[in-house]
Amino acid sequence: MNQKGKSRISEMISKRESDxxxxxxxxxxxxxxxxxxxxxxxxxxxxxxxxxxxxxxxASQQPNLDNINAPVWxxxxxxxxxxxxxxxxxxxxxxxxxxxxxxxxxPLFAMLRQELEGDSRRLAEEMWVATSLLDKLGLFTTEAxxxxxxxxxxxxxxxxxxxxxPVVVLWEGILALPLIxxxxxxxxxxxxxxxxxxxxxxxxxxxxxxxxxxxxxxxLVAQHLLKTVSAARLMGADCIISxxxxxxxxxxxxxGVNLADVVTKSTLADAFAVALRxxxxxxxxxxxxx
Amino acid sequence: xxxxxxxKMGDYLLVTIQVDMHDRLAMTLQDDLTEGIxxxxxxGVLIDISSLEIVDSFIGRMLGNIAAMSRxxxxxxxxxxxxxAVAITLVELGLxxxxxxxxxxxxxxxxxxxxxxxEQENINGYGER
Numbered sequence: 001m002n003q004k005g006k007s008r009i010s011e012m013i014s015k016r017e018s019d020x021x022x023x024x025x026x027x028x029x030x031x032x033x034x035x036x037x038x039x040x041x042x043x044x045x046x047x048x049x050x051x052x053x054x055x056x057x058x059a060s061q062q063p064n065l066d067n068i069n070a071p072v073w074x075x076x077x078x079x080x081x082x083x084x085x086x087x088x089x090x091x092x093x094x095x096x097x098x099x100x101x102x103x104x105x106x107p108l109f110a111m112l113r114q115e116l117e118g119d120s121r122r123l124a125e126e127m128w129v130a131t132s133l134l135d136k137l138g139l140f141t142t143e144a145x146x147x148x149x150x151x152x153x154x155x156x157x158x159x160x161x162x163x164x165x166p167v168v169v170l171w172e173g174i175l176a177l178p179l180i181x182x183x184x185x186x187x188x189x190x191x192x193x194x195x196x197x198x199x200x201x202x203x204x205x206x207x208x209x210x211x212x213x214x215x216x217x218x219x220l221v222a223q224h225l226l227k228t229v230s231a232a233r234l235m236g237a238d239c240i241i242s243x244x245x246x247x248x249x250x251x252x253x254x255x256g257v258n259l260a261d262v263v264t265k266s267t268l269a270d271a272f273a274v275a276l277r278x279x280x281x282x283x284x285x286x287x288x289x290x
Numbered sequence: 291x292x293x294x295x296x297x298k299m300g301d302y303l304l305v306t307i308q309v310d311m312h313d314r315l316a317m318t319l320q321d322d323l324t325e326g327i328x329x330x331x332x333x334g335v336l337i338d339i340s341s342l343e344i345v346d347s348f349i350g351r352m353l354g355n356i357a358a359m360s361r362x363x364x365x366x367x368x369x370x371x372x373x374x375a376v377a378i379t380l381v382e383l384g385l386x387x388x389x390x391x392x393x394x395x396x397x398x399x400x401x402x403x404x405x406x407x408x409e410q411e412n413i414n415g416y417g418e419r
Binding site: 189192193196197199200203204205227230231232233234235236237 | 369370371372373374376377378380381382386387392393394395398399
């Protein structure tokens with residue numbers, strides 16, 4: 001780094017820790033990016049104090065402060081990613097999250113200026129060390145924030161997938177699978193698996209696939225549907241497809257999709273009636289309810 | 291040599307596949323089963339594959355072949371207890387076994403065979419054979 005060897009930043013920070021902390025917190029509280037609605041001041045203070053502590057500890061072991069991936073920075077990085085993740089969940093923007101680090105620059109530089117007054121070469125060198133360290137930490141924060149957001153998105157996708165494929169037992173031996181939303185390959189796989197699993201669990205002989213909530217049926221979707229029907233048949237269950245809207249019936253015929261081997265009905269009620277008949281069940285109206 | 295046992299129960303033959311099938315075993319089963327149908331004059335074959343976890347296109351085709359062969363020998367075939375993963379695999383392989391009857395378990399498979407037999411007798415006249 002510099003010819004005289006190690007940087008003296010860590011010493012200076014630890015010497016003036018309380019001043020620096022106070023300045024930094026004042027800086028953060030004054031900033032326009034402060035989100036008092038999402039986070040309490042006491043929490044901010046606590047986070048700043050702990051983070052500064054961690055920096056001092058890491059800096060005392062790595063005088064050059066040039067590699068934040070080194071093991072001595074482990075704790076700092078963990079703490080920082082915990083902060084970013086929690087802020088991502090709380091609804092902070094990436095900029096607001098990174099500001100937590102960048103707002104430390106001003107107080108830190110002010111301190112360096114006071115400490116190294118008169119030694120401009122030294123001052124420039126230490127400034128460079130400090131700024132590159134804070135930039136790296138800031139970038140790291142943004143990355144961690146991004147990861148936190150991706151986790152949220154991934155979890156939501158998974159939940160949506162599970163929510164959108166319920167298999168309902170309509171009657172003993174009769175299952176219904178109301179499909180809502182577009183069918184793609186990944187979803188068909190989930191649909192197929194959950195239907196077949198439920199067939200095994202309940203020993204149902206008839207499954208009604210209701211596509212009232214499927215907005216469009218193209219050749220791929222039709223193929224996916226037929227695959228599901230074939231797989232259920234291989235296991236010994238018959239499928240009925242219901243909820244085919246007029247436009248979809250037109251599309252299916254125009255596309256030349258062959259649904260001849262599958263029983264299709266326009267409404268779930270019709271399909272249920274067929275299923276009941278096949279199970280040798282009837283519904284009768286009770287004339288004189290007692 | 292490894293063989294899959296074929297049990298005779300009344301007019302039906304029962305085959306329970308409890309090991310993973312390899313090609314030679316499948317061929318042996320095909321031979322044994324066609325011979326067995328001819329010898330016992332069985333009217334139906336029930337193949338239980340509930341313990342079968344792995345299928346490939348060969349085994350899938352063999353199941354279809356067995357069904358077609360036994361139909362030629364005047365016996366219905368029912369495949370029972372297929373696992374979801376196996377069903378998905380067969381469909382993805384493009385083998386939906388159109389000529390094979392299927393049932394969820396042995397019990398339903400047996401009643402399906404009896405039903406098929408009753409239908410046959412209605413068509414052919416009772417007690418023809």
